[in-house]
Amino acid sequence: MLDQLLHIDNEIFLLFNGTHWPYLDRFMMIFTSRFVWIPMYAAILFVIIRNNRPTRAMWTVLAIVLAIVLADQSCGHLIRPWVERLRPSNPSNPFSSMVHIVDGYRGGAYGFPSCHAANSFALACITTLVMRSRRVGLFIFIWAAVNSYSRLYLGVHYPGDLLAGAIAGCCCAIACYALLHCLVHGSSPDKALGQHLHTSDLVIVIGAIVVAGIAIAAI
Numbered sequence: 001m002l003d004q005l006l007h008i009d010n011e012i013f014l015l016f017n018g019t020h021w022p023y024l025d026r027f028m029m030i031f032t033s034r035f036v037w038i039p040m041y042a043a044i045l046f047v048i049i050r051n052n053r054p055t056r057a058m059w060t061v062l063a064i065v066l067a068i069v070l071a072d073q074s075c076g077h078l079i080r081p082w083v084e085r086l087r088p089s090n091p092s093n094p095f096s097s098m099v100h101i102v103d104g105y106r107g108g109a110y111g112f113p114s115c116h117a118a119n120s121f122a123l124a125c126i127t128t129l130v131m132r133s134r135r136v137g138l139f140i141f142i143w144a145a146v147n148s149y150s151r152l153y154l155g156v157h158y159p160g161d162l163l164a165g166a167i168a169g170c171c172c173a174i175a176c177y178a179l180l181h182c183l184v185h186g187s188s189p190d191k192a193l194g195q196h197l198h199t200s201d202l203v204i205v206i207g208a209i210v211v212a213g214i215a216i217a218a219i
Contacts, residue, residue, distance in 0.1 A: 009160040010095065013088060017100050017155050024153065025102045026218035032116065032150040036210060040143075043206040044127055047199050056184050060130055063180035067126045070172040071118035075165055080110045087111035089155045099155040107156035114157045117165030118172070120144035125173035130180075133200045139207060 030036060044064075049057045086093040089106040124144040128137035148166060151157040 028150040067176035071122040071169040085112035113164035114161040117148040117162040118169035121166040121169035
């Protein structure tokens with residue numbers, strides 16, 4: 001059964017990794033960078049501070065940070081060393097001869113589960129739960145999905161790595177949101193985050209601007 005699942009994982013990987021375009025090579029290399037998304041992270045922080053009292057805002061920010069740290073550390077330092085699944089791009093992996101590598105980027109040694117996927121989906125899940133905005137939720141989950149896909153496109157993760165990372169990230173986010181709910185139980189935010197034309201739309205606007213910037217920079 002495991003061999004069959006790994007075979008399917010390999011085939012799906014080759015299907016997506018084998019489709020390349022020079023423009024997308026540049027686009028995905030920029031998109032996968034964590035630092036390019038700092039403006040969107042700042043927008044999320046602003047929305048939380050703008051719509052909550054200081055104490056509640058502090059606990060909310062700490063819950064989001066904790067969710068991402070838990071997702072990153074559990075995947076990168078607990079599961080990876082135990083599973084030891086080589087990345088498809090790792091030269092020690094015989095499979096690497098069939099992998100399309102972009103700009104010589106190969107990542108680290110092991111790739112299961114994907115920390116990129118875990119961190120992205122942890123942020124997407126807990127942000128959606130905190131803001132309670134369908135628009136923001138849809139946007140940031142699409143962002144997390146594309147960010148995860150960029151890892152497959154660049155050849156540094158199998159689809160199974162991304163799926164496991166996404167599940168781990170969402171589990172960490174739900175756990176941290178439950179903890180946040182317990183900490184602030186009985187308190188109410190100064191302003192509801194789910195009202196029309198609220199400041200949470202700023203996350204979408206800033207995120208879209210960053211995407212547009214990446215699209216232009218990749219030309």
